[in-house]
Amino acid sequence: MAWKDLLVERRSKETLNSLLFFSLALLFVFQFALDADRERLSAVLPGLLWLAFILSGMLGLGRVFLVERENDCWEGLLLAPGDKSAIYLGKLAGSLALMFVVEAMVLALFALFFNVDLAPVLPPLIMVIALGTVGFAAMGTLFAALTAQARARELLFPVLLLPVLVPVLLGTVKATEAVLLHEPLAEVAHWLKLLVAADVIYVVAGLLTFDFILEG
Amino acid sequence: MNLNVTKLMGWLAALTLVAGMVMGFGVAPRETTQGNVQRIMYLHVPTAWVAYLAFGVVLAASIAYLARRRAGADRLAHASAEVGVVFTGLTIAAGSIWGKPTWGTWWTWDARLTSVAILFVMYLGYLLLRGMIDDQERAARYCAVLGIVAALDVPLVHFSVYWWRTLHQPPSVLKPGAATMPPAILAALLVNVVAFTLLYVYFVAKRVRLLRAESEALA
Numbered sequence: 001m002a003w004k005d006l007l008v009e010r011r012s013k014e015t016l017n018s019l020l021f022f023s024l025a026l027l028f029v030f031q032f033a034l035d036a037d038r039e040r041l042s043a044v045l046p047g048l049l050w051l052a053f054i055l056s057g058m059l060g061l062g063r064v065f066l067v068e069r070e071n072d073c074w075e076g077l078l079l080a081p082g083d084k085s086a087i088y089l090g091k092l093a094g095s096l097a098l099m100f101v102v103e104a105m106v107l108a109l110f111a112l113f114f115n116v117d118l119a120p121v122l123p124p125l126i127m128v129i130a131l132g133t134v135g136f137a138a139m140g141t142l143f144a145a146l147t148a149q150a151r152a153r154e155l156l157f158p159v160l161l162l163p164v165l166v167p168v169l170l171g172t173v174k175a176t177e178a179v180l181l182h183e184p185l186a187e188v189a190h191w192l193k194l195l196v197a198a199d200v201i202y203v204v205a206g207l208l209t210f211d212f213i214l215e216g
Numbered sequence: 217m218n219l220n221v222t223k224l225m226g227w228l229a230a231l232t233l234v235a236g237m238v239m240g241f242g243v244a245p246r247e248t249t250q251g252n253v254q255r256i257m258y259l260h261v262p263t264a265w266v267a268y269l270a271f272g273v274v275l276a277a278s279i280a281y282l283a284r285r286r287a288g289a290d291r292l293a294h295a296s297a298e299v300g301v302v303f304t305g306l307t308i309a310a311g312s313i314w315g316k317p318t319w320g321t322w323w324t325w326d327a328r329l330t331s332v333a334i335l336f337v338m339y340l341g342y343l344l345l346r347g348m349i350d351d352q353e354r355a356a357r358y359c360a361v362l363g364i365v366a367a368l369d370v371p372l373v374h375f376s377v378y379w380w381r382t383l384h385q386p387p388s389v390l391k392p393g394a395a396t397m398p399p400a401i402l403a404a405l406l407v408n409v410v411a412f413t414l415l416y417v418y419f420v421a422k423r424v425r426l427l428r429a430e431s432e433a434l435a
Contacts, residue, residue, distance in 0.1 A: 162337075209361040
């Protein structure tokens with residue numbers, strides 16, 4: 001499943017290209033809004049970083065089930081033999097891959113345009129971002145399936161997803177902040193535990209409930 | 217619920233509400249530091265309790281629907297979510313009116329305020345999703361999934377927002393040890409909690425009846 005989606009994406013590159021330019025445009029918006037005050041920038045950098053991840057992630061994840069919808073393959077998903085949770089895991093893996101690529105691009109753009117030296121903090125930063133992304137993608141994939149058959153799905157998807165993701169957002173922004181300030185990770189251990197708990201709960205909830213979404 | 221039982225619930229709710237008003241405004245003494253403003257608590261605490269009760273019922277009904285596939289369970293979840301959202305709104309409004317004279321502000325990003333506000337938005341989304349799916353059976357199934365996921369999220373929201381910041385009064389009834397309230401105030405509060413719970417049951421019963429009539433009319 002993941003393999004098929006990645007292959008489609010690699011062939012068409014439509015989502016990835018658009019997201020790259022979208023995040024570039026976002027950087028301009030941030031820059032205009034904050035006017036490049038170094039002090040102010042470093043105070044809000046973790047929040048900005050995650051804002052960029054969320055906005056571009058939401059655009060990307062909202063499309064997860066669009067391929068099936070547009071090409072009338074929803075029935076194909078329904079009729080797929082075997083366990084439906086395998087489809088969920090496949091879609092989740094695809095979402096994760098997409099988000100990691102987008103996040104790598106956004107990070108590089110941030111380092112370049114906002115002149116932030118990320119190299120010394122890269123390993124813990126990657127860990128924190130990965131923890132947050134798993135929760136984000138787990139819920140994002142589930143909700144993309146929930147809203148795929150609804151009217152006004154482009155609107156409904158973020159409206160449903162954002163409030164549910166508040167714990168993940170708070171946790172990752174706090175942890176990212178600590179990492180960027182060169183604080184030891186032990187200081188934010190409670191946030192990391194919360195993130196791990198959220199990731200586990202979201203993935204398990206997705207696995208258990210996905211069957212019911214793909215019934216008809 | 218039988219029509220007569222529903223009616224009886226309605227009358228009981230009305231009676232206890234009147235009793236609650238008498239207790240809250242008449243029997244309970246004026247609080248010395250906050251003055252009469254404190255009496256908003258007789259509305260605020262019961263509506264908050266009913267909101268949590270309602271979302272708990274949504275969770276239970278959602279699980280029941282996915283397990284047994286009875287349309288009744290889905291209607292119960294739907295009705296309970298609607299009433300829950302209304303009562304959450306009431307809780308926030310009453311809290312705001314109390315907060316202005318007491319804290320000096322209508323709204324502050326305190327932990328409990330924030331998590332209730334998130335809850336409010338989450339279940340508004342639940343009702344939105346219901347309205348946006350045309351197929352009845354599919355709407356029921358998807359909403360059941362969302363009802364379960366949202367409920368699972370509540371403890372996570374609670375902890376994250378609590379660590380983020382807190383300023384709210386610590387709970388004064390449901391905590392270990394004896395309650396720190398004068399008996400008259402506590403009695404008034406409990407009467408109001410009972411009254412609003414009855415009101416909740418009455419509203420939900422009415423709404424479930426209406427939803428059933430709607431789906432029968434459409435069928």
